[in-house]
Structure formats: structure tokens, C-alpha cells
Amino acid sequence: MSANLLEVKALKTQFFTRDGVVHAVDDVSFELAVGETLGIVGESGCGKSVTALSLMRLIPNPPGRIVNGTILFEGQDVMKLDDDDVRALRGRKIAMIFQDPMTSLNPVLTISRQISEALELHLKMDRAESRKRTIELLELVGIPSAKKRLDDYPHQFSGGMRQRVMIAMALSCNPKLILADEPTTALDVTIQAQILQILKDLSQEFRTAFILITHDLGVVAGMTQRIHVMYGGEIVEKADTFELFDNPKHPYTWGLLKSIPRLDEQRREKLQPIEGLPPDLIAPPPGCRFEPRCTYKRDRCSAEHPGLRQALNAKDGHETRCFGTQPGAMNGWLAQTDWRREIGSIEVLEQVKQQVAELPPEAVRAATSDVPPPPAAER
Amino acid sequence: MLKYTIRRLLLLIPTLFVVLLVTFALAHAAPGGPWDKDESKKQTQSIINNLNAKYGLDKPLPEQFGLYVWNAMHGDFGVSLTYRDRLVTDIIGDAWPISARLGVQAILLAVAISIPLGVISALKQNTLVDSGSLLFATAGTSIPSFVLAIFAIYIFSVNLRWFPASGWAGGDLSHLVMPTVLLAIGSSAFLTRITRASMLEAIRQDYVRTARAKGLKEQVVVVTHVLRNALIPVVTVLGPATAFVITGTFFIEYIFSIPGLGRFFINSILARDYPMILAIYLLFALVISVANLTVDLAYGLLDPRIKVSR
Numbered sequence: 001m002s003a004n005l006l007e008v009k010a011l012k013t014q015f016f017t018r019d020g021v022v023h024a025v026d027d028v029s030f031e032l033a034v035g036e037t038l039g040i041v042g043e044s045g046c047g048k049s050v051t052a053l054s055l056m057r058l059i060p061n062p063p064g065r066i067v068n069g070t071i072l073f074e075g076q077d078v079m080k081l082d083d084d085d086v087r088a089l090r091g092r093k094i095a096m097i098f099q100d101p102m103t104s105l106n107p108v109l110t111i112s113r114q115i116s117e118a119l120e121l122h123l124k125m126d127r128a129e130s131r132k133r134t135i136e137l138l139e140l141v142g143i144p145s146a147k148k149r150l151d152d153y154p155h156q157f158s159g160g161m162r163q164r165v166m167i168a169m170a171l172s173c174n175p176k177l178i179l180a181d182e183p184t185t186a187l188d189v190t191i192q193a194q195i196l197q198i199l200k201d202l203s204q205e206f207r208t209a210f211i212l213i214t215h216d217l218g219v220v221a222g223m224t225q226r227i228h229v230m231y232g233g234e235i236v237e238k239a240d241t242f243e244l245f246d247n248p249k250h251p252y253t254w255g256l257l258k259s260i261p262r263l264d265e266q267r268r269e270k271l272q273p274i275e276g277l278p279p280d281l282i283a284p285p286p287g288c289r290f291e292p293r294c295t296y297k298r299d300r301c302s303a304e305h306p307g308l309r310q311a312l313n314a315k316d317g318h319e320t321r322c323f324g325t326q327p328g329a330m331n332g333w334l335a336q337t338d339w340r341r342e343i344g345s346i347e348v349l350e351q352v353k354q355q356v357a358e359l360p361p362e363a364v365r366a367a368t369s370d371v372p373p374p375p376a377a378e379r
Numbered sequence: 380m381l382k383y384t385i386r387r388l389l390l391l392i393p394t395l396f397v398v399l400l401v402t403f404a405l406a407h408a409a410p411g412g413p414w415d416k417d418e419s420k421k422q423t424q425s426i427i428n429n430l431n432a433k434y435g436l437d438k439p440l441p442e443q444f445g446l447y448v449w450n451a452m453h454g455d456f457g458v459s460l461t462y463r464d465r466l467v468t469d470i471i472g473d474a475w476p477i478s479a480r481l482g483v484q485a486i487l488l489a490v491a492i493s494i495p496l497g498v499i500s501a502l503k504q505n506t507l508v509d510s511g512s513l514l515f516a517t518a519g520t521s522i523p524s525f526v527l528a529i530f531a532i533y534i535f536s537v538n539l540r541w542f543p544a545s546g547w548a549g550g551d552l553s554h555l556v557m558p559t560v561l562l563a564i565g566s567s568a569f570l571t572r573i574t575r576a577s578m579l580e581a582i583r584q585d586y587v588r589t590a591r592a593k594g595l596k597e598q599v600v601v602v603t604h605v606l607r608n609a610l611i612p613v614v615t616v617l618g619p620a621t622a623f624v625i626t627g628t629f630f631i632e633y634i635f636s637i638p639g640l641g642r643f644f645i646n647s648i649l650a651r652d653y654p655m656i657l658a659i660y661l662l663f664a665l666v667i668s669v670a671n672l673t674v675d676l677a678y679g680l681l682d683p684r685i686k687v688s689r
Binding site for chain 1: 585589596603684
């Protein structure tokens with residue numbers, strides 16, 4: 001990792017509402033190498049999407065504002081750019097794929113118009129050139145008879161096809177980084193697998209870096225090299241993908257793993273949700289933000305806010321924000337805990353892990369179709 | 380689209396028939412008659428009988444209605460019972476163009492004011508501009524036009540002497556300014572609010588975020604992505620609003636002594652001038668129907684999801 005494509009340091013995004021200041025993203029730091037794929041995982045409202053929008057400076061202001069932090073993209077601080085320079089970045093260097101393809105395309109403009117816009121703006125193509133390129137892009141993302149569908153409107157496409165259009169739009173100017181915010185959440189499982197496959201092929205073909213944002217550990221398993229787990233606006237665990245599934249450390253990550261539904265279970269057992277609600281980000285708990293829901297907590301957890309540190313008994317670079325896993329006063333009371341026993345059956349996880357280890361393209365398909373999104377992890 | 384338009388135009392026939400039937404029934408259900416207005420001239424029963432016989436009012440109501448419809452289909456809408464030497468079609472032919480001209484000018488001015496104002500106040504939500512436009516809209520809706528008109532006459536005609544206080548003068552421009560502006564204020568007030576509301580609705584949509592994520596300039600985002608979606612509700616109310624304004628408004632025309640259609644809406648009813656009532660409300664129904672048809676056709680152009688077909 002000589003030069004990072006993206007370096008985010010101490011990013012803090014807040015929303016100033018009538019009820020108070022919402023600490024949506026609090027002190028988030030991470031980096032991304034050229035062509036790398038990073039997963040950001042967490043439940044609704046944990047700050048994943050706000051992080052992504054912050055990177056493009058797309059936080060609606062008011063009420064939102066990035067109050068602190070640096071975002072170095074290709075060595076350039078995005079925070080310090082003026083509006084024109086940020087716009088030159090959006091769509092050209094950093095593109096975004098949004099969650100809901102049903103609402104993310106303009107209903108009154110044709111597909112070709114919406115894709116061409118960026119081409120004409122950033123690459124200075126004329127109508128004919130951008131049209132030609134649009135056909136290529138649509139073919140690239142697997143839209144059949146692209147030439148005929150060029151002048152169709154979004155409502156004439158199915159959900160999966162619309163998401164392909166979104167991907168084509170994001171790819172149009174060969175960006176260095178694509179932020180995919182829950183790109184498959186609104187789609188059914190088979191379409192999910194296809195879309196993930198497309199993203200994966202593209203990242204390999206064009207060496208585009210991806211940040212894949214999802215609440216579904218199954219989705220990131222086969223797709224990413226590293227995973228960051230977010231909770232309550234903070235990153236609570238950082239590890240590479242294999243390590244995270246092999247040796248998860250944070251109790252919240254255990255909770256997420258436990259709430260993955262299992263199709264191979266003999267009996268219909270109830271899903272194991274994480275008890276309680278996500279923290280109120282206007283007045284977050286003073287100690288560890290997961291403490292109110294944590295079954296392994298000690299006194300220290302509610303008194304002190306843990307930092308993100310290297311975990312005990314883990315690979316180098318595997319960091320957690322949990323006193324129980326860090327060296328210190330109580331000497332990491334969770335460091336020795338066998339998480340396999342804690343979360344119960346791990347059969348599915350073993351499968352996922354195997355797929356991560358192999359990482360052939362087919363793995364994505366298997367991983368996603370076996371592991372639908374955990375509804376219990378969602379509020 | 381042509382087929383659809385023809386079908387809709389054919390549907391006008393039963394619609395207008397029902398409007399005529401209801402108007403006829405209501406007009407005749409109202410107590411009194413066309414002859415009992417003039418208290419000064421004591422009219423004997425025999426005079427009234429003669430008048431009724433002359434204008435066919437002595438026949439049974441169903442027969443009168445049938446006769447009216449039959450004649451109307453042949454372009455004969457009868458003679459006004461108030462202005463007894465004039466055909467209804469002549470009166471409307473003289474008065475409506477004046478109202479229509481005033482109305483078209485007013486609605487164009489209203490659109491020219493309200494759409495930019497609504498867009499700006501949505502973009503600058505909760506700023507001074509927005510509050511200003513809210514004040515304008517609230518005042519424009521809640522202050523009756525005759526109050527505004529009297530103030531306007533007092534200020535601009537009596538004191539400043541910029542514009543004449545009343546009259547039409549064959550459509551002389553200086554006579555037109557005040558009634559046009561006053562008529563426009565009323566319509567633009569609620570058009571501004573609707574534009575603002577639907578802009579705010581559209582600007583929060585996901586596809587606007589997508590457009591911004593492409594790196595488009597804010598002006599481009601607003602014009603190509605927000606405005607077109609936001610205009611759909613505006614067009615919906617613009618149709619009937621136009622229909623109301625171009626068929627004449629009582630107060631403005633009365634205050635400025637404009638010989639338009641507006642006063643006939645009221646006067647014909649007060650005078651129980653049956654042929655006049657029927658013709659005016661038939662015209663009104665026709666204009667409303669055409670306005671609605673235009674709106675429906677405009678939908679098809681603005682929003683590809685609405686296919687004008689069948």
C-alpha cells in the first residue's frame with residue numbers, strides 16, 4: 001500500500017435538528033488502496049450512508065454538516081475543495097450507486113439522457129458520442145438489446161434492470177472509486193447475486209476501488225478484502241474479511257453473525273435478534289455505545305468510551321472498540337471467549353468462510369443466495 | 380393521442396347535456412320569474428301571460444327544455460329576457476372576447492410571477508425571500524380582489540394618476556394594466572404556493588441526489604431534474620384556474636366597468652333570464668372541460684409514465 005487512493009481521518013458529520021445535534025458519523029477513519037474493495041457493515045441508522053455521502057460532500061446542508069475531518073482523495077483534501085472542484089470529482093472520479101433503483105432514477109427522463117449527462121459534462125462528449133458510449137455501458141452491465149432500450153424511461157425497466165442502469169451510470173466516466181450504498185437491498189435474492197457478480201467483475205476488470213455499504217454480512221463476504229463494522233456512528237471493528245469471519249472480536253459483530261437466518265436448520269428456530277434499540281445519536285451513551293445492549297459488559301463499559309485499538313488474540317491490524325478485547329485494566333475479559341459457543345451454530349458461517357477463502361466468482365452467488373439479509377439486525 | 384382527443388371531445392356531448400339539464404332544473408326551481416322584477420310598472424296578469432306566451436314560458440317545462448336543446452343544436456340560444464331585443468349569442472359574442480383577453484393576460488402574468496417565485500422560495504426555503512413570497516401568497520389569497528382594487532384605484536388612479544380608474548376603451552393598454560395585474564395577483568398567490576410545495580417535494584427525491592452525485596451544477600439539477608417533476612401538480616391546477624379567469628370575474632369587471640362576461644353570471648340569475656343562464660353556464664362547462672382535456676394531454680408530455688392512450 002504505497003499510496004492510498006482514499007484516506008479518511010477523524011470524519012465527523014452532524015445533523016443540526018430541532019431536537020438537538022445528531023452525531024451521525026463520529027470520528028471515523030479508514031483508508032482504501034487503488035482497486036481495493038472495502039465493506040462497511042452495520043444496521044440502519046449507524047452512519048454508513050452518511051459516511052458515503054460525506055465522502056462526496058453530498059450531505060444536505062442544512063441540516064447536515066461535516067464538522068471535522070479530512071478526506072484525502074488522491075492526495076487532495078476533498079474538504080478544502082471549492083464547489084466547482086467537488087463537482088468535477090463527483091461522477092468523474094468518485095461515483096455512487098444508490099440503494100433504491102426505483103426512486104433513484106428520474107422518472108421523466110430517458111435512460112440514455114440520464115447516463116449521457118455525466119459523459120457530456122465530464123468527458124465533453126457530443127450527443128452522438130455519448131449515445132454510443134451509453135450503449136456500450138448498458139451492454140457492459142448486461143442489459144439485453146441495449147440499443148432498443150436506450151430511449152426507454154425508468155418505469156419500463158424492472159428493479160434489477162434499473163440497478164444495472166445505475167451501475168452503468170456510475171461507471172460512465174471510469175471513476176477511481178465507486179461507493180455502492182446498499183446496492184442490492186431493494187432487490188430479490190437471485191437478482192442480488194447477479195448485481196453483485198457484475199460489481200465484482202467490474203472491480204476486477206477496471207481496477208475500480210469499491211466501498212460496499214450494506215447491513216448484510218453475507219453480501220460483503222464474497223466481495224470485499226476488508227470489512228469495517230459500524231455501530232452508532234463509529235467504526236467498532238476493523239479486520240480483513242477472512243479474519244472477521246474467522247475470528248470476530250466485538251460483541252456487536254457476534255450479534256450480527258448470530259442474526260443471520262439459517263436455511264439449513266432442522267427446526268424452525270426463532271432468529272436471534274440483538275436485544276434493544278440502536279443508540280440515540282443525539283445523546284449517545286457516555287461509555288461504549290453498544291454497552292446498553294451488550295451481554296458481556298462490565299462496569300468500565302458504561303463509564304469510559306473505548307478507543308479503536310488492536311485486539312488481543314488477533315491478526316495484526318484487527319482493531320476493535322471494546323475494552324473486553326483490548327489489553328488493559330481487566331486484561332481483556334473477552335479475549336479468550338470462544339465466540340463460536342457464544343453465537344451457537346456456526347455451520348453457515350463456516351460455509352461463508354470457506355467461500356471467502358476460495359474467492360472464486362461463484363462464491364458470491366452462493367454466499368448471497370444462502371444468506372438473505374438478516375431482518376433481525378434491522379430495526 | 381388524436382384518437383384519445385376525439386374520444387374526449389365526443390364525451391363532451393353527454394357532459395354538456397347533463398350540465399344543461401341541471402342548470403335548467405335549478406333555474407326554474409328558483410322562485411319568481413323574469414317578469415316580476417320591475418316593481419314600478421305594475422304588470423297585469425294578462426301582460427305577463429302574453430310575455431310568457433311570446434317567449435314560450437307557458438309551455439310545460441319538459442317541452443321547454445326539449446325545445447331549447449333542439450334550438451341550441453341548431454345554433455339558436457334564444458333571446459335574452461332582460462335585453463329583449465338582443466340574441467344571447469350576440470351578448471356573449473360581444474362580452475366574452477373582452478373577458479377572455481383580460482383573463483389570458485392575467486393568467487400569463489400569474490404564471491410568469493408565480494412559477495419563478497415558487498421555485499426561488501423553495502430553493503431558498505426559510506429565508507427572507509421565502510417569507511416574502513409567503514406574505515404575498517397569504518395576502519393575495521386572503522384580501523378580496525375588490526378591496527385590493529379599491530386601494531389600487533385610490534393609489535394609482537386618484538393620487539398618482541398613472542392609469543385610468545375604469546372603463547375599457549376598446550382594449551386600450553392603460554385601461555388594461557390594473558385589472559390584469561389585480562386578476563393575476565389572485566391566481567398567482569395559490570400558484571406560487573403549489574409551485575413551492577411541489578418543488579420542495581421534488582427536490583427531496585432520490586433521483587435529485589443521483590443527479591447531484593453525477594457532478595451536475597445546481598442550476599442544471601434544478602432545471603432538468605426537479606422542475607419538470609415539480610410542474611406536474613402545477614399544471615393540474617392551472618387548467619381549472621385558467622377556465623375560471625377567462626370566463627370573466629364579477630368583481631374586477633364590475634369595479635373597473637369592463638363590459639365583460641363576469642356580470643352576466645350574477646345578473647342573469649337575479650333576473651331569472653333563463654336563456655342567458657343556460658348559455659353562460661354551458662359556455663363555462665365547455666371551457667372547463669376543454670381546460671381539463673388540455674391538462675390531461677399536457678400530462679402525457681410532462682410525464683412519460685402517464686400514457687394517453689386507449
